Amino acid sequence: MSDDCDAALRAVLGDVLGLNAARLAALTPESALLGALPELDSMAIATLFGAIEDRFAVVFDDAELTGDTLADYASLLALVHGKRPA
Amino acid sequence: MIVQWPCPGGDEFAVAIDRGRRFRLLIVPPLFAEMNRTRRWLNGTMRALDLRGIDSVMPDLPGTNESQQPFAAQSLHAWRTAMARAARHFDSTHVLALRGGALVFPNVLPGWVVDPVSGSTLLRQLLRARLIAAREAGRHEDSANLLELARSDGIELAGYDCSPALIAGLDSARPLDEGQREIRLGELGGAPLWLRAEPGDDPAQAERLATLIAAEIAA
Structure with a gap:
């Protein structure tokens, strides 16, 4: 999994959730997102997926916007990575 | 300060810093939640513009903020009409439209659009x-x-x-910009407050936006 994908995804999370550099750096693959971050309401989730689509030039299906995808940082990174051309 | 202005459908409010100066900027804010997320930042931008000798006004879109009109009665057409009316009322010489504001701003004025969105x-x-x-x-x-x-x-x-x-x-x-200059986030530095889940502020970014507008408005 490429480092630039990881860095860009952290940056998008920082923009949408207003996380500072220390909190972003502390994100590990196991870091829980949904449920752990009170900022992640339905509007924030929709904004987050929109921002990821813009940043990575990918398109998500509605069916992909589930709690499972946002369970932890690894699951979100895997979704984004899977969308990008190899 | 808060002022009233005549709008089709009833008077509306606006935040205004008006000292009768030569350059008078109309600010058309983003739409929906993005409007709330950027309000403090735009108020800060207005104060920074004031220090640089530029008057500015940010009208409420009918149905939003302090407006007495129902949101359910609004359309992009109504907002476009209202913003054109505000530009005339406040004798705006330039316009700054942000995000969805670029869908409804009076594009006959010279000015800037920030991250316009469809x-x-x-x-x-x-x-x-x-x-x-x-x-x-x-x-x-x-x-x-x-x-x-x-x-x-x-x-x-x-x-x-x-x-x-x-x-x-x-x-x-689609965004209506026609000759207005598009300001990219990279020029402003910092994070896009219109995306942030909670309303935030970035005074340094507001200063940079005002500095950029002040430099180009007089050019």
């Missing part, structure tokens, strides 16, 4: 937020069906009572 992008985001909320509540909704319903009957999205006319407008509207 109506369909905004609508998609609002529909998605509703789908996600429904899913969390254990209901299944489908975006194609929701959009059909929205087009015929209107729909509540993220607490906004959207009329069929507003939905139709969003569905097809």
Whole structure:
């Protein structure tokens, strides 16, 4: 999994959730997102997926916007990575 | 300060810093939640512009903020008419439109647009937020069906009572910029506050936006 994908995804999370550099750096693959971050309401989730689509030039299906995808940082990174051309 | 201005459908309010100066900037804010997320920052930008000798006014879009008009009666057309009226009332010489504000700003004025966004992008985001909320509540909704319903009957999205006319407008509207300069986020530095889940502020970014406008307005 490429480092630039990881860095860009952290940056998008920082923009949408207003996380500072220390909190972003502390994100590990196991870091829980949904449920752990009170900022992640339905509007924030929709904004987050929109921002990821813009940043990575990918398109998500509605069916992909589930709690499972946002369970932890690894699951979100895997979704984004899977969308990008190899 | 807060001032009133005459708008079709009834008087509206605006934040204004008006010292009768030569350069008079109309600020057309982003739409929906993005408007709230950027309000403090834009107020800071207005104060920074004031220190650089530029008057500015940020009118409420009818149905939003302090407006007495119902949101459900609004459309992009109504907002466009209102912003054109505000530009005349305040003798605006230039315009700054942000995000969805670029769908409704008076594009006969010279000025700037910041990260303009299409109506369909905004609508998609609002529909998605509703789908996600429904899913969390254990209901299944489908975006194609929701959009059909929205087009015929209107729909509540993220607490906004959207009329069929507003939905139709969003569905097809593209940014109206025509000769205005597009300001990219890279020029402003910092993070895009219009995306942030909680309303925030970035005074340094507001200073940079004001500095950039002041340099170009006099050029």
